[in-house]
Amino acid sequence: MSFDWKWDFTWEILPRLLAATVNTLIAAGAGYAIAVVLGLVLALAQRTPWKPLTLIVREFVEFIRSTPLVLQIFFVFYVGPQFGIRLSPWTSGMIAIGLHYSAYLSEVYRAGIDAVPRGQWEACRAINLSTRDTYFRVIIPQALPPSIAGMGNYLVGIFKDTPMLSVIGVAELMHAANAIGAENYRFLEPYTLVGLIFLAISLPTAGLVRLFEGWVRRKMGM
Amino acid sequence: MDMSAYPLELPADDRPMVRFMNVVKSYGRLVVLDQLNLDIAEGEMVTVIGPSGSGKTTVLRMLMTLETINGGVIYIDGKPLTHMERNGVLVPADERHIRKMRASIGMCFQHFNLFPHMTALQNCMEGPVQVLGLSKAEARARSEELLTLVGMIDKKDQHPSRLSGGQQQRVAIARALAMRPKVMLFDEVTSALDPEVIGEVTNVIRKLVAEHNLTMLMVTHQMGFARDISDRICFFYRGKIEEQGPPAALFGNPQKERTKQFLSAVKEAD
Structure with a gap:
């Protein structure tokens, strides 16, 4: 089979793929927002003096990290309704992917918190800061x-995992490419474009994260 | 342990600023402090010296409630620090009681422990604003006054990473003083410093001793400095006070063999 790339077809499908890219970015962004906040909650919950909570959260994080994301997506979308939780593909997808990555981000935060020298905790006690102020200030x-480098890795990771949402019908990039392929019996152009679009977004993101890290460090005088 | 032997509060005629009463500290089977009894009067400057591992720093850390104790009671200004009253007897203090009592105590550390993401001024204002509830303006005024006292006012907007060890330690002293503690603890505050900047920190402490009626407890290896400014020296050996007294007596005419050995070893090292 010869390599035959059709430019007119490429230009024809590009707008549709770019429109789907917006959906992909929204999915990744919303999922990441959930993961960033929930991950911090999970990390802090593992440091409470109340042991049962620590244990439950610890097991939850291990469970999430040890099972496939696609299974978790199916679970939220297809098994949820059996418990009366009926969610749209979008909502299910955001929850599943946010939950999944919150487990990973909680580990990033945990490592970051553990890396803060003991003397900082002692200084907080010496000036009598509350536990809350000790953590948040x-x-x-x-x-x-x-933690920013690790958080950046998972930002790219969550973006690259959004195609998994196509399995429950979220109209993101992969979903659009599959549809185009099926309609036209041509897969070379749509899949190649999907790859290029992912590359065009992932690569600069990694660089931007490094710049952001440097900026934060300077801003904090560290 | 029978807690009825410990008063709920010390009587008015026998009320030192700090009292360690039969205090025990152990890690597993290792006993770090063995039945420590030590009173520090209001405004007194007491220095703890002794070989490493003798429990000196532990005394300060227990007083700052960074360590729990395994026996006895510590009183601050007549009131129990490590314990609280319940149904007429003392029980181990909860976090709330400790927070209330800890407000009387300030501490400076060997490694300064300034908050690296805050400027010198912000480091000093943090406690007064967040803990004491002062307005930003009040906290700023108080902090600037103290930064002036320690000679760091011209560096108030610098982050710790831009300051030398001696400068960081002076900011740390200002930060602790900003909480208006009754008792100040200095834990080897010059040990991590280069020799040429030790003087700028010890001078600040000298000034505090001369001009303020603070009760102070210090651990140091600077024997000359300890001799100059202390009201009393406690020599610790193996978790006990081996010998104590005014600096002139303890340095000039030590009574115990251990004290003599330690002082001559330190002198040789100098």
């Missing part, structure tokens, strides 16, 4: 810069 701000 002293410990977390210092845990953040070393």
Whole structure:
């Protein structure tokens, strides 16, 4: 079979793929927002003095990290209704992917928090800061810069995992490419374009994350 | 342990600023402090010296409630610090009681432990604003006054990473003082410093001793400095006070063999 790339077909399908790219970015962004916040909650919950909570959260994180994302997506979308939780593909997808990545981000935060020197905790006690102020004003701000690189990796990761949402019919990039392929019996152009679009977004993101990290460190005087 | 032997509050005629009463600290089977009894009067400057591992720093850390104790009671200004009253007897203090009592105590650390993401001024204002509830303006005024006292006012907007060790330690002293503690603890505050900047920190402490009626407890290896400014020296050996007294007596005419050995070893090292 010869390599035959059709430029007119390429130009024809590009707008449709770019429109789907917007959906992909929204999915990745919303999922990441859930993961960033929930991940912090999970990381802090593992540090409470109440042992049962720590244990439950620890097991939850391990469970999420040890099972496939696609299974979790199916679970939320198809098994949820059996418990009366009926969600649209979009909502299910956001929840599943957000939950999944929150487990990974909680580990990033945990490492960042553990890296803050013990003396910082002691200084907080010495000036009698509350536990809340200790975390939110002293410990977390210092845990953040070393966590940014890891957070950036998972930002790219969540973006690259959005095609999995196509399995429950979320109209993201992969879903659009599959549809175009099926309609026209041509897969070379749509899949190649999908790959290029992912590359065009992932590569600069990694660089931007590094710049952001440097900026945060300078801003904090560290 | 029978807690009825410990008063709920010390009587008015026998009320030192700090009292360690039969205090025990152990890690597993290792006993770090063995039945420590030590009173520090209001405004007194007490220095703890001794070989490493003798429990000196532990004394300060227990007082700052960075370590829990395994026996006895610590009183601050007559009130129990490590314990609280319940149904007429003392029980181990909860976090709330400790937070209330800890407000009387300030501490400076060997490695300064300034908050690296805050400027010198912000470091000093943090406690007064967040803990004492002062307005930003009040906290700023108080902090600037203290930064002036320690000679760091011209660097108030610098982050710790831009300051030398001596400068960081002076900011740390200002930060602790900003909480208006009754008792100040200095834990080897010059040990991590280059020799040429030790003086700028010890001078600040000298000034505090001369001009303020603070109760101070210090651990140091600077024997000359300890001799100059202390009201009393406690020599610790193996978790106990081996010998204590005014600096002139303890340095000039030590009574115990251990004290003599330690002082001559330190002198040789100098």
